[in-house]
């Protein structure tokens with residue numbers, strides 16, 4: 534049966550609508566970029582779909598808030614003994630105070646050493662750690678672009694790293710620009726690769742439709758397992774289904 538895709542905006546939230554030969558409307562909020570997608574029966578017109586989304590707005594916002602709460606929860610006290618993640622691996626934070634420029638260093642595959650000046654505030658420690666994550670994420674990007682640009686046949690003009698509350702990545706296909714969530718530095722490297730590829734495939738197809746899935750299956754056959762990995766603890770916001 535033919536499916537039909539369209540986009541609409543409801544109370545400022547972009548919504549993808551897929552019309553299929555189904556009986557009931559289904560609404561979901563999906564990774565990796567937290568988009569709202571509605572599968573609707575063919576007979577329902579746009580207005581009916583819009584009303585259905587409006588009736589679920591509170592639920593959509595609750596889902597997004599739950600994710601934001603988990604992101605906040607991931608911002609720890611930044612004290613010695615806490616678990617912190619880098620490239621999907623767990624490290625024990627070791628805060629060292631001494632009079633030298635602040636730095637982060639991984640030690641013995643086990644410790645994440647955060648050295649700061651004596652009396653540094655939480656904000657300062659957080660800034661040092663975030664800068665380190667940002668630099669680590671940033672340095673992975675050139676080789677990933679070298680690998681994926683020829684495979685996808687698209688070039689990326691710019692990759693920006695950003696703290697995002699509900700999205701792992703986003704893109705502007707006409708500007709060939711991609712935004713990556715800073716949190717990806719904490720995830721296994723294949724998760725970063727998956728999000729980058731996902732966003733690059735959006736240069737070819739903006740919607741998460743069958744064509745998009747086919748393109749993903751062609752360029753990255755194992756993308757579903759990378760997605761599942763990304764959605765697992767500790768920062769997963771929900772158990773998602775596609």
Ligand SMILES: [Zn+2]
Pocket residue numbers: 565566731735741
């Ligand atoms: Zn997407």
